[in-house]
Amino acid sequence: MTRPQHQPFRAQPASSAAARAEAQPPAGPPPLAPDAKVDLQAARAESGVEKVLTELDTDLVGMVPVKARIAEIAALLLVDGQRARFGLSGSTPGLHMSFTGSPGTGKTTVALRMAEMLHRLGYSRRGHLVSVTRDDLVGQYVGHTAPKTKDALKRAMGGVLFIDEAYYLFRAENERDYGQEAIEILLQVMEEHRDDLVVIFAGYADRMDQFFAANPGLSSRVAHHIDFPDYSIDELMAIGQLMVAREGYRFAESTLPVLREYLSRRSRQPRFANARSVRNALERARLRHANRLLESGLPVSRDDLMELRPEDFLSSRVFTDPVDGTPAGPATG
Amino acid sequence: MRLTQGAFSFLPDLTDEEITAQVQYALDKGWAVSVEYTDDPHPRNNYWEMWGLPLFDLADAAGIVAEVVACRRAHPEHYVRLNAFDSTLGRQTTALSFLVGRPTVEPGFRLERQETTDRCIRYTLHSYATDRPAGSRYAAP
Numbered sequence: 001m002t003r004p005q006h007q008p009f010r011a012q013p014a015s016s017a018a019a020r021a022e023a024q025p026p027a028g029p030p031p032l033a034p035d036a037k038v039d040l041q042a043a044r045a046e047s048g049v050e051k052v053l054t055e056l057d058t059d060l061v062g063m064v065p066v067k068a069r070i071a072e073i074a075a076l077l078l079v080d081g082q083r084a085r086f087g088l089s090g091s092t093p094g095l096h097m098s099f100t101g102s103p104g105t106g107k108t109t110v111a112l113r114m115a116e117m118l119h120r121l122g123y124s125r126r127g128h129l130v131s132v133t134r135d136d137l138v139g140q141y142v143g144h145t146a147p148k149t150k151d152a153l154k155r156a157m158g159g160v161l162f163i164d165e166a167y168y169l170f171r172a173e174n175e176r177d178y179g180q181e182a183i184e185i186l187l188q189v190m191e192e193h194r195d196d197l198v199v200i201f202a203g204y205a206d207r208m209d210q211f212f213a214a215n216p217g218l219s220s221r222v223a224h225h226i227d228f229p230d231y232s233i234d235e236l237m238a239i240g241q242l243m244v245a246r247e248g249y250r251f252a253e254s255t256l257p258v259l260r261e262y263l264s265r266r267s268r269q270p271r272f273a274n275a276r277s278v279r280n281a282l283e284r285a286r287l288r289h290a291n292r293l294l295e296s297g298l299p300v301s302r303d304d305l306m307e308l309r310p311e312d313f314l315s316s317r318v319f320t321d322p323v324d325g326t327p328a329g330p331a332t333g
Numbered sequence: 334m335r336l337t338q339g340a341f342s343f344l345p346d347l348t349d350e351e352i353t354a355q356v357q358y359a360l361d362k363g364w365a366v367s368v369e370y371t372d373d374p375h376p377r378n379n380y381w382e383m384w385g386l387p388l389f390d391l392a393d394a395a396g397i398v399a400e401v402v403a404c405r406r407a408h409p410e411h412y413v414r415l416n417a418f419d420s421t422l423g424r425q426t427t428a429l430s431f432l433v434g435r436p437t438v439e440p441g442f443r444l445e446r447q448e449t450t451d452r453c454i455r456y457t458l459h460s461y462a463t464d465r466p467a468g469s470r471y472a473a474p
């Protein structure tokens with residue numbers, strides 16, 4: 001009896017993207033003829049990315065530059081997929097990103113959508129998001145950091161690693177800080193495993209700029225720097241409408257000017273957090289709404305249960321605290 | 334003598350793509366995968382060295398295959414295997430185990446006979462490789 005030819009386990013020099021690209025020629029159907037034509041619109045429909053982009057558009061108010069950039073990335077990946085069908089294999093585009101913007105401008109929300117979109121376009125294999133902060137990456141003592149960082153990276157493979165408040169990784173004032181070690185491992189994996197995971201850094205714009213300035217190696221590996229603008233009052237109003245509708249409430253007609261005044265005052269007070277402040281305002285309005293209904297002692301209708309009235313906002317401290325100036329006590333949300 | 338231990342060992346050695354597919358199967362089943370290596374492949378040696386801790390909570394096989402590659406590089410001329418542990422109640426056992434690395438030359442085992450009382454014979458296996466000290470057992474040819 002003859003045994004099938006024994007091929008030894010392939011010893012690979014290094015798992016760099018380039019080495020792997022050489023090692024395995026693209027499998028699957030043979031390349032299309034040079035004069036063939038492909039239907040981009042059909043490919044787009046087939047990928048289901050349309051649905052993600054439409055959802056992004058309807059679920060999230062404003063953020064026009066962000067949506068535009070995401071649509072561009074989608075187009076790039078789509079065209080890349082078609083190029084591959086002709087055997088035009090360029091290198092996999094690096095898609096590491098940085099999201100900068102004030103608190104509550106939707107960075108975390110968009111990162112989640114991004115993971116799903118990259119999955120639909122076939123760029124990432126699983127489409128999950130692993131969200132970490134400094135504590136998940138940096139250890140407490142010598143030898144603790146590398147395993148922690150590598151563990152987070154391995155969990156994110158096939159999807160997206162989202163590093164919130166990334167600048168805490170780097171402490172300029174302490175050169176023996178273990179954060180530097182985490183950054184070095186990140187650098188290496190971002191390069192070697194470019195087709196295994198996408199890293200998204202997020203944080204406030206000014207501090208992220210300092211962070212990237214201090215770590216030029218990181219900055220140059222991040223292909224897309226996306227800035228999340230603050231919302232205008234109109235956008236905040238629209239976000240409020242969206243949120244109440246989702247929770248099965250609505251604003252009384254007379255509430256709208258009050259809410260507008262509330263948001264306009266709140267946005268000039270300390271610790272304003274854009275959409276998150278809207279969410280918090282609504283949470284507290286629900287509280288007052290429930291109290292008002294109970295204390296009135298009257299029977300309530302379905303409408304009463306749904307409607308948020310001006311008095312639910314007017315008793316907020318936002319209307320008594322000063323704006324634009326010195327904070328009078330901690331403003332909440 | 335080509336060592337046959339674990340699943341797939343009568344097949345030609347798996348390629349890294351085939352290993353990736355097997356690991357993904359294990360992950361999709363919710364099993365925790367670990368990497369081990371040894372230069373003492375006696376069939377009754379249960380205690381291979383651990384290459385790091387078992388890898389929990391992974392979604393994708395790439396992280397594990399990267400560890401296999403790193404282990405082969407750090408311990409060339411060793412046996413390397415993957416174990417997938419199923420922790421569900423009632424099973425709690427290794428669900429899949431297979432070799433992912435082996436030395437270039439495998440001298441194999443000899444059968445030893447030990448005579449005892451009443452002309453009884455005890456049989457045992459002796460791995461030629463273990464005649465040499467650990468770490469230098471499978472020198473490359």
Ligand SMILES: Nc1ncnc2c1ncn2[C@@H]1O[C@H](COP(=O)(O)OP(=O)(O)OP(=O)(O)O)[C@@H](O)[C@H]1O
Pocket residue numbers: 059060061062063101102103104105106107108109110203239242275276279
């Ligand atoms: N454009 C938007 N339309 C609707 N809801 C939004 C929008 N932007 C943000 N939100 C909502 O605001 C809340 C806060 O958003 P998110 O957590 O994404 O902000 P962030 O930028 O990550 O904030 P931080 O920097 O403080 O972590 C979420 O509940 C989100 O659903």
Ligand SMILES: [Mg+2]
Pocket residue numbers: 107108164
């Ligand atoms: Mg956030």
